[in-house]
Amino acid sequence: MARRATYSRWDGTQLVPDLDADALLRVMGDELIEHGDPEAALRRMLQQGLEVDGQRLQGLREILERLSEARRERLEHDDLGGVFAEVDEALREVIQTERAALDGSDDPSLDSRHRAARDDLDLLEHENLAGRVRGLQAHEFVSDEARRLFEELLETLRDRLTQQFVDQVTDVVGKTTPEDRARLTEMLAELNALLDARRRGVDPVDEARAFAGFMERFGDFFPEAPRTLDELLEVMARRMAAMAQVMNSMSSEQQAQLRELSDQLLEDPDLGLDLQWQVSQLGDALRDLFPRMGWEEAREFTGDQPIGMDEAMATMGELADLDRLEQMLRGATSPGALAEVDIDRVRDLLDDEAADSLDQLADLTGLLTDAGLVERTEGRLQLTPRAIRRLGQNALGDLYRRLSRDRVGRHDQSHDGVGHEREYTTRPWEYGDPFDLDIEATVRNAVARNGPGIPVSLGVDDFSIERTETEVQAATVLMLDLSLSMPMRGNFLPAKKTAMALHQLMASQYPRDYLGVVTFSEMAREIRPERLPEVSWDYVYGTNMQHGFSLARRMLAGQPGNRQIIMVTDGEPTAHLTDDGRPLFSYPPTAETVDRTLREVRRCTRDDIRINVFMLDATPHLARFIEQVTRLNGGRAFLTDNRELGDYVLVDFVEQRRTVRSRR
Numbered sequence: 213m214a215r216r217a218t219y220s221r222w223d224g225t226q227l228v229p230d231l232d233a234d235a236l237l238r239v240m241g242d243e244l245i246e247h248g249d250p251e252a253a254l255r256r257m258l259q260q261g262l263e264v265d266g267q268r269l270q271g272l273r274e275i276l277e278r279l280s281e282a283r284r285e286r287l288e289h290d291d292l293g294g295v296f297a298e299v300d301e302a303l304r305e306v307i308q309t310e311r312a313a314l315d316g317s318d319d320p321s322l323d324s325r326h327r328a329a330r331d332d333l334d335l336l337e338h339e340n341l342a343g344r345v346r347g348l349q350a351h352e353f354v355s356d357e358a359r360r361l362f363e364e365l366l367e368t369l370r371d372r373l374t375q376q377f378v379d380q381v382t383d384v385v386g387k388t389t390p391e392d393r394a395r396l397t398e399m400l401a402e403l404n405a406l407l408d409a410r411r412r413g414v415d416p417v418d419e420a421r422a423f424a425g426f427m428e429r430f431g432d433f434f435p436e437a438p439r440t441l442d443e444l445l446e447v448m449a450r451r452m453a454a455m456a457q458v459m460n461s462m463s464s465e466q467q468a469q470l471r472e473l474s475d476q477l478l479e480d481p482d483l484g485l486d487l488q489w490q491v492s493q494l495g496d497a498l499r500d501l502f503p504r505m506g507w508e509e510a511r512e513f514t515g516d517q518p519i520g521m522d523e524a525m526a527t528m529g530e531l532a533d534l535d536r537l538e539q540m541l542r543g544a545t546s547p548g549a550l551a552e553v554d555i556d557r558v559r560d561l562l563d564d565e566a567a568d569s570l571d572q573l574a575d576l577t578g579l580l581t582d583a584g585l586v587e588r589t590e591g592r593l594q595l596t597p598r599a600i601r602r603l604g605q606n607a608l609g610d611l612y613r614r615l616s617r618d619r620v621g622r623h624d625q626s627h628d629g630v631g632h633e634r635e636y637t638t639r640p641w642e643y644g645d646p647f648d649l650d651i652e653a654t655v656r657n658a659v660a661r662n663g664p665g666i667p668v669s670l671g672v673d674d675f676s677i678e679r680t681e682t683e684v685q686a687a688t689v690l691m692l693d694l695s696l697s698m699p700m701r702g703n704f705l706p707a708k709k710t711a712m713a714l715h716q717l718m719a720s721q722y723p724r725d726y727l728g729v730v731t732f733s734e735m736a737r738e739i740r741p742e743r744l745p746e747v748s749w750d751y752v753y754g755t756n757m758q759h760g761f762s763l764a765r766r767m768l769a770g771q772p773g774n775r776q777i778i779m780v781t782d783g784e785p786t787a788h789l790t791d792d793g794r795p796l797f798s799y800p801p802t803a804e805t806v807d808r809t810l811r812e813v814r815r816c817t818r819d820d821i822r823i824n825v826f827m828l829d830a831t832p833h834l835a836r837f838i839e840q841v842t843r844l845n846g847g848r849a850f851l852t853d854n855r856e857l858g859d860y861v862l863v864d865f866v867e868q869r870r871t872v873r874s875r876r
Contacts, residue, residue: 233583236576237602239263242705244603244745250586250593254547254576261569270569272541278562279538286527289515292462296341296469297518299369303344306362307333313355329354340465342472345369369473393487399430400490406441407497449498453505454528456495460510461528506532534561550574600745601719603712638676650676685773687726689764690714693781694747695733695755703828707780708747714778715741728767732760734787734795738767754787754797758805761812761823762789768821775821776847782828784837785809806837813844823847 237244239262240253261271270278311333314326329352336347345366353359406422414422423441431437438444459467474488499507511531519527537558544550551574559567577593580586585599595603638653653676658668690711698704711729718727729739731747734754739747761777768775787797788808798805816823823845825838838849 233579233585234602236262236579237585237599242709244595244599249746250580250595250599251546254593255545257576258544258547258573269572270566271573272544275562275566275570276538276541278566279534279541282562283531283534286531287511287513287515289517290513290519290523290527291515291517292458292466292513292519292524296466299341299365302361302365302368303341303348306348306358306365307336307344309361310351310353310355310358313358326354340469342469345473395430396433397487397490399433400487400494402426402430403444404490404493404497407445407494410441445498445501448494449502449505450532451529452491452495452498453502453507454532456507457509457511457528457532458524460508461513506535530561533557537561547574547576547578595745597742600742601716603745638678640673640676648677650678685724686722687728687768687771687773687775688714688718689728689730689767689777691730691732691736691757691760691764691777691779691781692747693733693755693779693783694731694750695783696751696753697755697783701782701828703782707828708744710780712744715744725773726768726771728764730760730764730767732756734797735789736760736763738763753799754795755781755783755785756787756789756795757781757785758788758809758812759795761809761816765812765816765819765821769819775819777816777821777823778826779823780826780828781834784831784834800833810840810844813841817845825849 240250240257244250244253257271259271259273261269261274263269311330314330314333332347332351336344339347348362349366353362403426406419406426409422410419419441423444427434427438434444434447436443436447438447459470462470511528537553540549540553550570553570553574555567555571558570577586580599581588584596585602586593587596588594638650654670654674655668657674657676658670661671661674662669692707692711694704698707715727715729718725727741729741729744731737731739733750733756734752735756736759757779760779764777768777784801785805786799786801787795788805790796796805813823823841824847825841827834827838827849841847842849
């Protein structure tokens with residue numbers, strides 16, 4: 213029974229299979245056959261992805277679409293107003309608690325004081341966040357509960373605003389106590405001193421020694437464990453650029469409130485060093501060192517889910533990573549360019565499928581190289597002889613799978629020749645065949661029919677004989693049209709695939725036969741059959757059959773056995789060589805072009821070379837011309853299309869060889 217397969221959308225549970233070099237070569241087959249350039253084929257795979265054994269590997273185009281979708285999801289989900297919403301709600305609770313205490317007091321001696329306090333609270337209703345914080349700092353609380361709530365809010369705000377600065381320079385959380393702030397400020401001051409020393413031209417050895425001491429004292433701030441000052445500065449620049457983007461993405465009013473809150477709550481004269489000033493100094497220096505990190509960029513958040521400052525920083529970091537990943541993928545022109553991609557980060561930002569796809573895409577070249585299918589020569593990837601043979605085998609296999617085995621291998625002869633080659637395959641014995649049984653296959657058939665047991669009962673239907681082929685040497689030149697009309701009409705790939713399949717068939721089944729290949733467009737050229745994968749069409753006008761026949765005739769001169777030319781074309785002759793060897797193109801064809809071409813046909817006929825023509829998309833003009841060729845030469849003409857070309861050529865080639873053998 214035929215194997216059935218079902219397909220479903222990837223949901224994270226399926227495994228993306230490891231690629232196999234042979235499977236990859238099969239997937240790349242048509243691309244390699246059409247263009248013969250493994251680098252171009254790999255670029256296409258890189259962009260479009262590939263499917264192996266029913267499992268799909270995403271290409272860069274699809275992953276880039278996922279990147280855009282992930283960026284859009286974040287921007288359409290979040291609202292930076294959450295940075296202030298929680299503070300606003302806490303301040304309203306403080307004011308309401310204080311107002312309730314004032315309204316509930318029954319001490320008449322305090323009426324004037326309470327009225328003034330109520331007036332203060334009424335005015336605070338119209339202030340922004342920073343104004344309300346400032347007003348409550350000056351307010352004389354009546355309610356101990358309101359005072360407690362406000363003091364807790366102030367401490368929380370100090371912690372969060374400090375964390376805002378901490379987040380710009382370190383991934384470490386919890387550095388918000390006065391002692392922590394003092395140490396953080398000290399670290400920033402020393403780092404700014406290192407930068408000042410670099411600007412003054414410090415010796416690299418001294419800088420490395422100073423950096424080592426810096427990391428010994430403050431390395432706990434940097435879980436990334438940077439090895440050099442430059443690595444540390446780049447890490448910090450990315451964080452500070454992300455914070456700058458958070459600020460840029462806020463409204464001007466929100467930015468002003470945040471700055472005012474920072475000025476009010478983070479001034480600490482006991483520290484001696486100003487944390488904000490140190491961060492500002494470092495930020496200015498890093499902007500100069502890393503100007504392309506998007507310091508001025510702003511994101512337009514349109515979502516309705518409020519997020520706090522820490523969440524905003526994390527989101528900005530993700531958006532920056534998405535941007536960097538997108539830039540890297542858009543610039544990737546070969547699989548090796550993906551080696552620098554952080555696969556684990558891709559897994560976090562997108563999903564397992566995208567990460568696994570990128571991981572395997574990065575190894576495409578290495579996979580083919582390790583399998584001996586490509587090699588780098590003079591800076592370019594080239595197919596190895598092994599890959600060329602494998603492509604021919606795959607092309608031949610594709611064609612044979614479309615054919616009935618009985619059609620190509622049927623028993624046309626009534627007797628075997630004296631000299632023969634074993635095919636190492638069997639077929640059922642037929643009446644009239646010599647009784648040269650394949651004993652193993654015959655007994656196996658009987659056991660399969662009757663079951664195990666002794667004695668084995670044989671019947672006529674169990675008899676199998678070895679296939680043999682009479683040795684008849686032949687010489688063939690394949691003329692392949694490379695004119696511009698071939699790719700324009702979709703005929704080039706099938707024609708080239710057929711040529712490679714024919715070469716593989718002859719190399720494997722008829723190794724004593726001669727095969728030459730002539731390509732022709734404006735002019736004709738001889739190429740080695742092994743280099744067929746490198747052949748591409750010519751960006752010139754002209755179908756120079758005359759030169760092709762002339763070249764093929766010289767190649768067949770002196771070759772033993774039956775000689776033939778197989779020509780695959782989709783156009784009539786529109787070019788010829790002049791007496792001084794220059795190509796001359798004309799459309800419609802001139803009488804001189806036709807006459808010179810038919811003159812070469814007569815020469816082939818005189819040398820007993822048969823010309824068999826396979827016409828693709830034949831026009832009436834081409835059909836009439838080929839009729840003249842067959843009438844002069846005695847060869848055959850086939851009118852076919854690019855879907856059946858390979859079937860026609862292979863079947864005709866095999867059957868004609870066997871017909872010749874049966875006549876000998």
